[in-house]
Amino acid sequence: MIQNREKFLEKIATSLNRPFSPTQKPVRNWQHKPEEKKLSHLSIDELMSAFVEQCGRLNNTNVVEVSSGDVKKAVDEAVKQHGGESVALWNDERFRALCLDELYENEWADEGLRVHVWDSNLSRTENFERTNDSNIGIVFAEYALAESGTVVLYSAEGQGKAVGLLPNAFIAIVKKSTLRPRITQAVKEMEREFVEAGKTLPAAVDFVSGPSNSADIEMDLVVGVHGPIYATYIVVSDQ
Template sequence: MKGTISHRDSFLAHIQQQLGKSSSKPASIRRPVWKHRVNWETNEGLSKEELVEQLKVQCQQIHTRVVETTPKEAPSTLRLLMKEYGEGPVMTSSDRRFAQYECHPMFQALQKEGISVTSWNADTSREENIRQAEQAKYAVVFSDYTLAESGTVVLSSHQGQGRALHFLPMMYIVCIEKSTIVPRMIHAASALHRLVEEGEQTKGAIHFISGPSNSADIEMNLVVGVHGPVRAVYVLIDDE
């Protein structure tokens, strides 16, 4: 049931009056100009190759493997990883970049071998998508941005990529285009904000994921894979 709001303007005007603020609305809101910009300046001068090296070093700390490949070899790299870790059902996001890097023939070959390959489908019920994610051994997705400083991948939830895809499968494979690596969180957040300002629809959620799930809640003993993927692999595609 849709509710109604009564006396909102007078209520807010009363609060403004008590706070000693003017009730007139500003013509526009200006972003503040900060004297210190350490959040922007830290690591901002690093080259792309230096950012890649920083990412690889950080991934060692978050139990995440980094595999480098080329756009042409991306499908075969994914296939080799699935052989190395053991074959099992695969679920991907519905991302145009799988077609861009010609991954679909490899997925079709897996299906011919009897391995289930599905995609998060907006035309399928939420329950069915979640069921398939629960049964999948591998989740294969693309990151929107990756933070070199922390080894964090930034992904959004949308009709072709539900939240459960990131958390239910045992293995989490994230394809990272080298061009999308940024120094820190502020750079990714600013880029996402800019897209909204340019008219892009706001996503359902933005996820910042740093490797496989882990917890040290019990006696400070770190256990990896407690409440999500047991392993995470970043496939770094040199698209530049």
């Protein structure tokens, strides 16, 4: 727990000749707000085009746009393209709403694919081990950001963040209606959704921009050092 935080912040506020209020949101009346304006004039279809274009600049990142009726086929094809073998996914009602449970409970089992659904009844270690042994992780994104080719993930019970971090390939399903210009708009919506509504924030909020990339001092790029090597974003056009 942070100690003496309010005393520390009060000292800074005093030095800046500003009133100290730990509960009141500061007023920021800046003359120019480029962070709010960039890409904000685009329609949802134009944001989609910008998102696809930016993802094309990321390593090993593919975007597929489908209707809700074709999500099952798109997910199955993406799993096969990434080599199949084993899949980890969240325990999330959205899978059942899109009939994806038919895949992981029946079809993939018949095909010999190993499936791990994040289980809150198991220990953290066991969930991590089963996820780490999976070739592909499948999650749902809350938002997609056109500027950076980013998807936003919430961690919650049944939605372990390891599913998007440990497997070799990462598949995110995102509603087209949740496309936003950039991180500015997504954070503002999260503020309204949780802070202003008095709700508890997710255990973690992850901003994922394609596979893991790492470069040494000589700028030799290596993909997959700290996370997945491949990423597929399946955008549901009619949601």
